Amino acid sequence: MNEQDEHRYDSNWKEIIAKNIDDVISFFMPELAAKRDYSKEPELSGIEHQVIGGKSDKGKVISDLCFKIPLIDGNTPRALFIIEQQHNPKKELAEHVFESWYRAKDEHRIPVTCFVVYTGYVRPIDNFHCEYAGTSVDFKFNVYSVAKANAEELKRGDRDFAISVLAAKRMLEADGDPLKRGEYSLEILGMIKERVKDERKARPFRNFAHNILEIDKPDIDPKVKETWKMQFRPVSEVVRELDIRDARQEGRQEGRQEGRQEGRQEGRQEGRQEGRQEGMFEAVQILLKNGLPAEQLAQGMGLSIEKLSDFWQYANIKLPDFDPYIGDADKADSRSSDTA
Numbered sequence: 001m002n003e004q005d006e007h008r009y010d011s012n013w014k015e016i017i018a019k020n021i022d023d024v025i026s027f028f029m030p031e032l033a034a035k036r037d038y039s040k041e042p043e044l045s046g047i048e049h050q051v052i053g054g055k056s057d058k059g060k061v062i063s064d065l066c067f068k069i070p071l072i073d074g075n076t077p078r079a080l081f082i083i084e085q086q087h088n089p090k091k092e093l094a095e096h097v098f099e100s101w102y103r104a105k106d107e108h109r110i111p112v113t114c115f116v117v118y119t120g121y122v123r124p125i126d127n128f129h130c131e132y133a134g135t136s137v138d139f140k141f142n143v144y145s146v147a148k149a150n151a152e153e154l155k156r157g158d159r160d161f162a163i164s165v166l167a168a169k170r171m172l173e174a175d176g177d178p179l180k181r182g183e184y185s186l187e188i189l190g191m192i193k194e195r196v197k198d199e200r201k202a203r204p205f206r207n208f209a210h211n212i213l214e215i216d217k218p219d220i221d222p223k224v225k226e227t228w229k230m231q232f233r234p235v236s237e238v239v240r241e242l243d244i245r246d247a248r249q250e251g252r253q254e255g256r257q258e259g260r261q262e263g264r265q266e267g268r269q270e271g272r273q274e275g276r277q278e279g280m281f282e283a284v285q286i287l288l289k290n291g292l293p294a295e296q297l298a299q300g301m302g303l304s305i306e307k308l309s310d311f312w313q314y315a316n317i318k319l320p321d322f323d324p325y326i327g328d329a330d331k332a333d334s335r336s337s338d339t340a
């Protein structure tokens with residue numbers, strides 16, 4: 001893994017941890033999660049230091065994740081997370097962990113617990129020892145090995161973060177085999193769909209698995225890539241293009257016009273665009289079942305008949321019995337000729 005890949009890999013881990021810190025704490029430190037004050041949000045900070053081992057660009061630093069965690073007893077300890085992806089960690093790693101822990105404790109003057117996540121095949125180091133002229137330090141820290149994690153337990157667990165751990169474990173097990181990476185990626189997609197119902201939360205898990213399993217690389221089966229593409233495409237293209245994404249409730253209760261207006265208003269709000277294509281599909285199906293002519297539906301949606309046909313094919317909605325390329329005037333002429 002080159003330096004650029006290592007940076008991207010490290011960033012993926014830090015992003016998924018930062019976006020799911022409560023789930024991360026519950027997964028790695030359940031005893032701390034039991035004391036968590038959920039009325040207050042955790043605070044994120046970083047412990048920055050020069051890159052250890054090897055050459056690096058001038059001024060380049062890496063930042064370990066450090067969270068201030070409010071507890072119900074009023075205390076606010078900090079949890080320090082360090083991601084270690086080296087397959088053969090250097091002896092300096094333990095010293096780095098100790099230095100990061102000490103810097104966090106010295107800066108904030110509160111208890112700090114440290115957790116190192118080993119993401120490669122490696123024997124985890126969980127302590128640091130230093131001795132000089134009668135002075136010694138023995139420092140022990142928490143560790144977690146992705147390679148040693150039990151896949152079945154991860155699949156059965158009730159913590160969503162287990163999905164990310166399983167994705168990383170599957171990448172190790174694939175050992176570069178593109179067929180296995182594709183197979184495992186579909187397994188992860190199925191877990192996300194089944195367990196993470198909130199689309200805003202599901203998307204970061206999909207992003208993590210997509211990047212960790214390297215689905216964009218050319219050796220992945222095109223069918224697997226297309227399956228992944230469909231997980232992201234509806235939000236950015238279909239929902240925005242058709243402009244009716246929030247029509248589920250409005251279409252059922254108030255009709256086509258109110259649903260369309262609400263869809264336009266909500267369409268301007270970033271971050272809520274995910275997860276509502278199902279509402280569009282159901283609203284369209286309901287309107288068709290209630291007898292709304294396809295031509296009127298297309299007009300109310302602000303679409304051409306051709307674009308509406310594309311939408312049906314995308315949504316896998318059963319087409320009504322009409323010719324999308326014959327307009328009302330043509331139908332009237334056809335009826336007149338039949339009468340004659």
